[in-house]
Amino acid sequence: xxxxxxxxxxxxxxxxxxxxxxxxxxxxxxxxxxxxxxxxxxxxxxxxxxxxxxxxxxxxxxxxxxxxxxxxxxxxxxxxxxxxxxxxxxxxxxxxxxxxxxxxxxxxxxxxxxxxxxxxxxxxxxxxxxxxxxxxxxxxxxxxxxxxxxxxxxxxxxxxxxxxxxxxxxxxxxxxxxxxxxxxxxxxxxxxxxxxxxxxxxxxxxxxxxxxxxxxxxxxxxxxxxxxxxxxxxxxxxxxxxxxxxxxxxxxxxxxxxxxxxxxxxxxxxxxxxxxxxxxxxxxxxxxxxxxxxxxxxxxxxxxxxxxxxxxxxxxxxxxxxxxxxxxxxxxxxxxxxxxxxxxxxxxxxxxxxxxxxxxxxxxxxxxxxxxxxxxxxxxxxxxxxxxxxxxxxxxxxxxxxxxxxxxxxxxxxxxxxxxxxxxxxxxxxxxxxxxxxxxxxxxxxxxxxxxxxxxxxxxxxxxxxxxxxxxxxxxxxxxxxxxxxxxxxxxxxxxxxxxxxxx
Amino acid sequence: xxxxxxxxxxxxxxxxxxxxxxxxxxxxxxxxxxxxxxxxxxxxxxxxxxxxxxxxxxxxxxxxxxxxxxxxxxxxxxxxxxxxxxxxxxxxxxxxxxxxxxxxxxxxxxxxxxxxxxxxxxxxxxxxxxxxxxxxxxxxxxxxxxxxxxxxxxxxxxxxxxxxxxxxxxxxxxxxxxxxxxxxxxxxxxxxxxxxxxxxxxxxxxxxxxxxxxxxxxxxxxxxxxxxxxxxxxxxxxxxxxxxxxxxxxxxxxxxxxxxxxxxxxxxxxxxxxxxxxxxxxxxxxxxxxxxxxxxxxxxxxxxxxxxxxxxxxxxxxxxxxxxxxxxxxxxxxxxxxxxxxxxxxxxxxxxxxxxxxxxxxxxxxxxxxxxxxxxxxxxxxxxx
Numbered sequence: 001x002x003x004x005x006x007x008x009x010x011x012x013x014x015x016x017x018x019x020x021x022x023x024x025x026x027x028x029x030x031x032x033x034x035x036x037x038x039x040x041x042x043x044x045x046x047x048x049x050x051x052x053x054x055x056x057x058x059x060x061x062x063x064x065x066x067x068x069x070x071x072x073x074x075x076x077x078x079x080x081x082x083x084x085x086x087x088x089x090x091x092x093x094x095x096x097x098x099x100x101x102x103x104x105x106x107x108x109x110x111x112x113x114x115x116x117x118x119x120x121x122x123x124x125x126x127x128x129x130x131x132x133x134x135x136x137x138x139x140x141x142x143x144x145x146x147x148x149x150x151x152x153x154x155x156x157x158x159x160x161x162x163x164x165x166x167x168x169x170x171x172x173x174x175x176x177x178x179x180x181x182x183x184x185x186x187x188x189x190x191x192x193x194x195x196x197x198x199x200x201x202x203x204x205x206x207x208x209x210x211x212x213x214x215x216x217x218x219x220x221x222x223x224x225x226x227x228x229x230x231x232x233x234x235x236x237x238x239x240x241x242x243x244x245x246x247x248x249x250x251x252x253x254x255x256x257x258x259x260x261x262x263x264x265x266x267x268x269x270x271x272x273x274x275x276x277x278x279x280x281x282x283x284x285x286x287x288x289x290x291x292x293x294x295x296x297x298x299x300x301x302x303x304x305x306x307x308x309x310x311x312x313x314x315x316x317x318x319x320x321x322x323x324x325x326x327x328x329x330x331x332x333x334x335x336x337x338x339x340x341x342x343x344x345x346x347x348x349x350x351x352x353x354x355x356x357x358x359x360x361x362x363x364x365x366x367x368x369x370x371x372x373x374x375x376x377x378x379x380x381x382x383x384x385x386x387x388x389x390x391x392x393x394x395x396x397x398x399x400x401x402x403x404x405x406x407x408x409x410x411x412x413x414x415x416x417x418x419x420x421x422x423x424x425x426x427x428x429x430x431x432x433x434x435x436x437x438x439x440x441x442x443x444x445x446x447x448x449x450x451x452x453x454x455x456x457x458x459x460x461x462x463x464x465x466x467x468x469x470x471x472x473x474x475x476x477x478x479x480x481x482x483x484x485x486x487x488x489x490x491x492x493x494x495x496x497x498x499x500x501x502x503x504x
Numbered sequence: 505x506x507x508x509x510x511x512x513x514x515x516x517x518x519x520x521x522x523x524x525x526x527x528x529x530x531x532x533x534x535x536x537x538x539x540x541x542x543x544x545x546x547x548x549x550x551x552x553x554x555x556x557x558x559x560x561x562x563x564x565x566x567x568x569x570x571x572x573x574x575x576x577x578x579x580x581x582x583x584x585x586x587x588x589x590x591x592x593x594x595x596x597x598x599x600x601x602x603x604x605x606x607x608x609x610x611x612x613x614x615x616x617x618x619x620x621x622x623x624x625x626x627x628x629x630x631x632x633x634x635x636x637x638x639x640x641x642x643x644x645x646x647x648x649x650x651x652x653x654x655x656x657x658x659x660x661x662x663x664x665x666x667x668x669x670x671x672x673x674x675x676x677x678x679x680x681x682x683x684x685x686x687x688x689x690x691x692x693x694x695x696x697x698x699x700x701x702x703x704x705x706x707x708x709x710x711x712x713x714x715x716x717x718x719x720x721x722x723x724x725x726x727x728x729x730x731x732x733x734x735x736x737x738x739x740x741x742x743x744x745x746x747x748x749x750x751x752x753x754x755x756x757x758x759x760x761x762x763x764x765x766x767x768x769x770x771x772x773x774x775x776x777x778x779x780x781x782x783x784x785x786x787x788x789x790x791x792x793x794x795x796x797x798x799x800x801x802x803x804x805x806x807x808x809x810x811x812x813x814x815x816x817x818x819x820x821x822x823x824x825x826x827x828x829x830x831x832x833x834x835x836x837x838x839x840x841x842x843x844x845x846x847x848x849x850x851x852x853x854x855x856x857x858x859x860x861x862x863x864x865x866x867x868x869x870x871x872x873x874x875x876x877x878x879x880x881x882x883x884x885x886x887x888x889x
Contacts, residue, residue: 303755326757334755341755343748345815346741354745356739358757365737409756 004068005029006052006193007161012062014048014217022048024217025062030161031398035187035194037208037225039201039236041428044196044214050165053195054086055079080106080276085154089166089426093146095139102138103153124155126275128182142290145488151182161193162186166426168203172289172454173489180207199428201230213237238430242259254464258448259330261300264309269295269503271473272309277417277450282443283465284463284480285452286488292450292472294335297419298451301325301332313416326358333407333423335452342394342404349376349390352409359414379408400431407435418442420447424458436462456488468492512695515860520808520821523857524828531835543838546710550720556830557719558583558778559797560823563804564723564730565767565774567822570805571734572767573747573814574621577632578613579775580798581639587778587789588643590663591652599662599784606783608774613639614772617625618765643793653788660787667784670715675706698742719781723823726774730819743767748815803850804829807857828853 007030014023023045030036040046051057052064055076063070066082073079079086085216093102103121124133125148132145141149147167154162164183168176180203186192187209198204204211204225212230213221213236221228221236259277264270270292277283287293299307302318302325311318311325319326325332334340342351353372377389382405394402403423410418420439424432440462443449453459459466459480466478468491476491512518528544535543542548562579569576586606593602617635621628654660681704688696707714734740745753746763754760783789807825810817829850836846 301755321759322754323759325755332755334751339749340751343745343815345748345751346745350741354743354753354756354758356743357745365739367736367738367741 004031005065006032006067007409008063008068010063010065010334012049012052012059012064014045014052014057014287015060015167022136022217023052023059026214026217026219027222028212028219030193030195030208032160032193033187033191034209035183035196035207037204037211038195038197038214039199039204039233039237039258040214041430044237045217047165047212048217050163050197052084053079053084053163080157080159083158083160084163085157085159085161086163087147087150087154087165087167093138093149095137097138098135099132099138099141099145099149099152100134102149103156106153121152121156124152127155128152129178131166141335144171144178144289147171147175148180148182151179155186159192160197162456163195163197165197166199167196168198168200172291173492174288176203183207194261199426201233201429204233205230234429235429241347254281255446256392258314259300260310260315262297262310262312264296264307266295266299266304266307269304269472270299270307273474275467275474277448279448280443280446281465282439282449282451282463284459284466285450285469286456286459286466286478286492287452287469288454290490293469294421295472296469297332297421297450301330301419303332323358325353329356329359329414330419331410331417331422332419333410335421335425337399337403337406342402344393344395346394347391348380348385348394348397348405348462349373350385351394351405352376352379352390355409356412356414359412374410379411382411383408383438398428400427400434403427404431404435407438415447418447420449420451422452422454424453426453456485456492459488460485514588516809519857519860520824520828523807523853524824524831527828527831527835531831531839534835534839534841538839543835544709546706546714548834548838549706549710550714550716552827552830552834553720553723554717555834556823556826557717557723558781558794559800559804559830560723560826561778561781562771562775562797562801563808563822563826564727564819565771566801567805567808567817567819568730568734568743569767569771570713570812571743571747571814572764573626573750573815574764574767575632575812576614576617576768576771576775577629577798577802578617578635578639579771579778579801580794580796581636581643582610582613582772582775583779583782583797584643584789584791584794585613585639585646586776587783587793588592588646588652588779588791590780590783591654591787592790594654594659594663595656599659599666603666603780606780607773610770610776610779611773614769614775615765616773618768621768622761629882640791640795644796647789647791648763649791651788651790653786663784663787667718667781669718671718671721672713672715674707674710674712674714677703681707716780720779722777726777727819727823734819739763744815746814755831800829803854805879806854809857809861825857 005075009026009028011027013021013025015021020257023138025051026045037339038046038049048057052059055073055078058072058074058216064073065071071078071082094105098116100121104117106329118134125132125134128148128151131148132141138149143293168179183194183196184207196204196208205228208225211221211223211233212219212232215237221233229382256279257276258279259275262274263272265272273296284291285296295304298304299309300311301322302320303322308321308494315329316328318325318330335400343354346354348373349372353376369420373390379385380387380390385397385401385404387401397405407423423435423439436458439449439451451459451463460483463480466480466483466488467474468476468488470492478488478491508845532543532830535541562583564578566579568643588607589606589609590602592636593605613635617628617632620626620631654663681700684696684700684703687696688700734743742753742758743763745756745758746760750760779794782794805822806812807819807828808823809823810822832850832853833846835841836843
């Protein structure tokens with residue numbers, strides 16, 4: 001099925017006014033009726049390329065052909081008129097407007113609500129399987145449904161090429177499956193072209209027809225997907241052979257109990273839960289979005305005011321507020337690093353020093369900036385954070401490096417239990433491997449860790465035990481040496497009946 | 505110690521200092537061309553500082569407030585209430601106890617503002633807009649709508665001493681300059697040495713017998729203390745963190761409520777102190793006193809580059825912002841430039857300053873990421889990845 005590409009890029013380069021070269025000559029051809037995967041590490045130029053396709057940036061040099069005609073898009077409305085819709089990872093919806101009005105937001109016309117628009121949108125939404133009600137406010141919908149709104153928006157505007165920038169990064173497994181099904185049907189049945197950007201190799205392999213890999217602003221690999229496997233793609237992304245952490249089984253046996261969780265519950269979020277955490281152990285929490293996994297961590301950390309129950313650290317009951325938990329030595333790396341993890345106005349060193357402010361209690365009130373910078377520099381080296389220096393702003397770092405900075409702030413001698421909530425979400429495979437290795441290393445050095453992840457392979461690789469959560473409760477415990485990814489998926493997301501079967 | 509010179513002297517970082525200098529020289533040039541007494545004399549500069557002192561004191565606390573990401577519109581009313589409490593009670597219980605009562609009242613209103621904002625969760629703008637009106641009402645009730653004054657001549661004299669004493673500052677200024685030079689040399693901070701040169705220069709210009717009104721000294725001490733807390737203590741770092749990203753601060757183990765409420769109490773107390781100074785100035789208070797001063801206070805903070813969204817701000821620059829506003833007022837009065845134009849010019853200056861900070865902020869983001877070799881292209885991508 002060799003058709004002419006609907007969109008063709010030839011030697012596209014982008015140099016920013018400050019001299020940064022983001023793209024050094026990228027060729028890319030996207031055909032109608034196919035799903036084209038685009039991969040690359042953070043900083044490889046993916047986002048710049050997407051911004052050029054969406055008209056938010058214009059290319060410095062090179063040709064862009066749309067249906068064979070050279071075009072010069074300099075404003076977001078140009079590609080949109082031509083028929084290119086771009087779906088960003090962070091969904092720009094107006095939370096106070098209904099789903100319908102969000103879908104119609106970019107449509108011309110005077111009247112706010114027209115019956116014919118409503119019918120047209122209803123048709124589109126029905127084709128997606130009615131994942132949301134048209135009149136529901138966008139802000140009230142779960143994140144998966146909001147993703148659907150954006151997809152519906154691109155379809156309603158009659159797009160022929162849909163660019164999706166990591167549409168599944170924040171979705172749980174079932175929601176991802178829905179998105180995949182929709183993407184497939186858009187390409188196969190409606191003949192749309194899809195440019196699908198993702199960090200997830202498995203979904204690229206199973207979903208796409210062709211793959212382009214960017215590295216350092218160049219397309220280093222372009223091939224039909226059936227000729228590739230995950231390892232080949234990973235190698236192209238990193239420029240070297242990589243593996244996500246291999247499971248090693250010759251590790252020291254976990255020591256004595258450090259943390260006891262007893263009757264921990266939060267109304268409507270978490271059913272009464274009890275478990276123990278031992279020295280040197282990585283306890284994995286497997287669960288989909290909304291399974292109560294983040295809620296469990298926040299209940300332990302004291303950042304859920306409604307939570308009740310008892311947390312004992314080395315036999316001492318600890319308080320029910322985050323400042324008390326931090327003072328006792330419990331550390332939380334939250335799920336959303338930009339909203340919860342760092343303070344954008346503070347420098348890298350100051351952000352890394354932030355946790356130490358809460359952990360030390362009665363020492364001097366004076367800040368020792370030299371010591372703070374020195375310990376930040378050590379942490380930057382230890383975690384291989386790519387940054388100009390300790391005075392850089394965290395907002396200038398790529399996602400993976402910002403995540404490392406959020407983890408780095410807890411690597412103090414006072415930290416006695418580390419809670420990690422999706423530490424590898426939305427970051428490239430190199431940083432992901434670094435973080436997983438670090439977590440395992442910390443545990444081997446004696447620090448107990450609770451790791452929440454949607455990437456079950458990560459849990460299987462580094463956890464000593466796995467608790468599976470669903471609907472706000474721990475439903476079973478799995479042994480990572482025996483369970484497979486499919487087992488965990490079934491336990492975390494299967495129906496109740498299958499669940500009973502899996503346990504039997 | 506690497507210094508980013510372009511950053512330090514950029515319009516965004518140092519604009520308010522340039523603006524004050526330029527304004528002073530323009531006014532001085534106009535004054536000399538009209539044959540008026542020298543505008544830049546110690547007498548006149550001391551006057552400007554004296555006139556700016558109340559707004560400066562409230563502005564310093566307001567800056568702390570804005571750094572934590574909140575807002576206090578009630579400072580003008582709280583200051584008036586504090587003055588009314590002072591003037592109303594001084595005759596019966598004495599000047600000092602009355603001043604304490606006034607400060608406690610103001611702190612209590614700050615605490616009330618903070619408690620409503622933090623524990624009920626109403627936006628600070630709305631809460632303090634309410635207390636702005638309600639506390640002004642309280643002033644009217646307390647004063648019965650008339651001017652109050654201190655009748656007892658002895659108490660009145662005490663109040664006047666507190667407010668109007670003139671303090672000789674020559675040797676103090678020289679001492680401060682010496683300390684700054686010492687710190688500057690020891691820590692290789694040329695900016696400190698430059699500041700020392702400015703202070704010493706002004707002191708020598710004014711002469712060894714030069715004295716300023718007491719409120720200027722109170723402002724200088726309060727500013728120095730707050731600057732030191734913000735710059736050099738853990739409390740300061742936590743205040744910036746709470747304002748920059750409250751959730752990240754909370755999840756780092758910082759008690760966000762304490763710091764946000766603390767800022768409200770500080771703001772209330774500072775307004776109370778400004779009220780005490782105001783009441784002591786005349787030994788009298790009229791119920792509409794200080795009306796609208798909260799807006800001047802906020803304007804001073806904005807001129808100083810404080811962000812209304814929290815996480816950034818400098819108390820020293822706020823004080824310079826207050827000086828800038830009062831230099832404008834003073835210049836219009838002394839040079840008789842037509843008082844009708846004053847409001848227009850002040851408004852334009854505030855918006856112009858905000859525009860410089862906003863545009864300057866955008867430009868600055870680029871050159872910085874140039875140094876970030878590995879992360880540079882990723883810098884602009886972080887929002888999307």
